[in-house]
Amino acid sequence: MPKTVLIAEDDKDIVELLTLYLSGSGYEVLSAPDGEQALELLRSHEVDVALVDIMMPRMNGYDFIKAARKTSDVPIVIVSARSMPADKIVGLDAGADGYITKPFDPLEVTAYIRAMIRRREQGRESAGTAGEDDAPATDVQAAGGAGEAAAPTSPDAITCGELVFDPHRLTLSKRGETVPLTAAELKIMAAFMAAPGRVLSKGRLYAAVNGEPAIGGASSVMVHISNIRAKLEDDPLRPRYIKTVRGLGYRLDG
Structure with a gap:
């Protein structure tokens, strides 16, 4: 079953570019132009990774992450033109798992997503193994x-x-x-x-x-x-x- 990537981004050109590369790599893609719609999609679909811009209408990326973290542990990667260390610190403190600055290479974003999904699956497998064995590490x-x-x-x-x-x-x-x-x-x-x-x-x-x-x-x-x-x-x-x-x-x- 293909993995699903949620893109929360109000720039249509960026959404089209990412969708093109991610679809070509076998991912299902959901997209939303603002944080509120993205949050609705996250709650109603099984999402494996979320790519989130910071500056969006209705609900910005920081608020989206804080709201998402109340109910979901999905890996969230901020994709933003804001590259100051303070911006990244705020995003990571809000609950993001990674930060990519614009402009970006779509192939690098795709590789980042693969790594995030792999780490999440490894964590789940290890948690299941620990639960079955119920033994010290x-x-x-x-x-x-x-x-x-x-x-x-x-x-x-x-x-x-x-x-x-x-x-x-x-x-x-x-x-x-x-x-x-x-x-x-x-x-x-x-x-x-x-x-x-x-x-x-x-x-x-x-x-x-x-x-x-x-x-x-x-x-x-x-x-x-x-x-x-x-x-x-x-x-x-x-x-x-x-x-x-x-x-x-x-x-x-x-």
């Missing part, structure tokens, strides 16, 4: 968080504490669970994982993403770092892995 389960052992990695995989980066599969995992990252975010994490504990400047991270020196564009690195923290950190407001070194850049701690 094993060491592997405790380390995996979601009760799943880490997937096999290539011999060249890089480990830093609980993080594993596989350069062949181009995946980053934390406690055995894949962290859904965009292409740019993966490039930044590859740079971090290659030099754990070392301070990397914004210019160096910009070059890792774009392949060229930063000329007035290094500020975009801050947005990528904020997005990575939102997906990687248990508490993005108090990051454990990616630390800011004032005046110098960022450092990855294991």
